[in-house]
Amino acid sequence: EPEVTQTPSHQVTQMGQExxxxxxxxxxxxxxxxxxxxxxxxxxxxxxxxxxxxxxxSEIFDDQFSVERPDGSNFTLKIRSTKLEDSAMYFCASSGTSPLHFGNGTRLTVT
Amino acid sequence: DQQVKQNSPSLSVQEGRISILNCDYTNSMFDYFLWYKKYPAEGPTFLISISSIKDKNEDGRFTVFLNKSAKHLSLHIVPSQPGDSAVYFCAASVDTGRRALTFGSGTRLQVQP
Incomplete structure (x- = not known):
């Protein structure tokens, strides 16, 4: 069955980094x-x-966030200047006529 | 934001018995409801959905019931199997689910062999 794939599975970054x-x-x-x-x-x-x-x-998606589909296959989420409170699992999902299919997520840790 | 509520954080049932997971919502604009299952270190996996024009939808061992007047839905799993042990999320949306999904907080189901 087709899957939504996300990379990396875990990302550690310092506060203020993109x-x-x-x-x-x-x-x-x-x-x-x-x-x-x-x-x-x-x-x-x-x-x-x-x-x-x-x-x-949503209200969460403020000016620090942006999304892009740079080519025919990738879909990216950019956080310009990370904050401690951005630490979370981030799930990408896609849908056609079916309900949303989720990827396995990227765990973002901001230190 | 408590538009979708799952009041039972956990549920334990014996293998072969029925599991009933409950969900309440407050936003009367919701017209499409879904259940997702989530294992650790994986994303939510779609299980079953129901639109507001129906009051029941069945798919194999899974049945979702919708009571619009009570703003309540439930997921029945019969018979329950140990592999069903996971966290179950209720979600709701307007307009067939392509709009934003609002999730409940989840119920952890443990099926005992």
Missing amino acids: VILRCVPISNHLYFYWYRQILGQKVEFLVSFYNNEISEK
Whole structure:
């Protein structure tokens, strides 16, 4: 079965540094998403992307965050200047006509 | 933000018995509901969904029931198997689920052999 793949599985960075989390969605899917889960908390929606633009974003997705689909296969989430509170599991997801399929996540640790 | 609530953080059942996981929501605009299962170190895996025009949807051992007047849904797993042990998340959305999903806090199911 096709999968959403995310790299790296674990990223450690220092506060104030930029990070880019990478995702390869399922190939025939047209809708792409980022969610995050802070340890011990709920899975939270960040942003959805369709037709090369953001279709919806949450309050969490402020100016420090950006998304990009630089080519036909990758979907990236950039955090410009990381804060301690950005430490979380970040899940990429994609969908077509089916419900969202999630990747296994990137654990981001900001020190 | 408590729009989707799963009030039971954990549930333990015997293998072969029924597992019933519950979920409540407050936003009357939600019209599409999903259940996801999550194992440690993996992303959520879609299990089953239901739209607000239905009150029941069945897929093998999994059945989801929706009570719109009570703003309540439940997931029934019959019979439960040890491999079902995982965290189960209820999620809700408007407009077929392509919009943002709002997740509950999850229920950890333990199926005892």
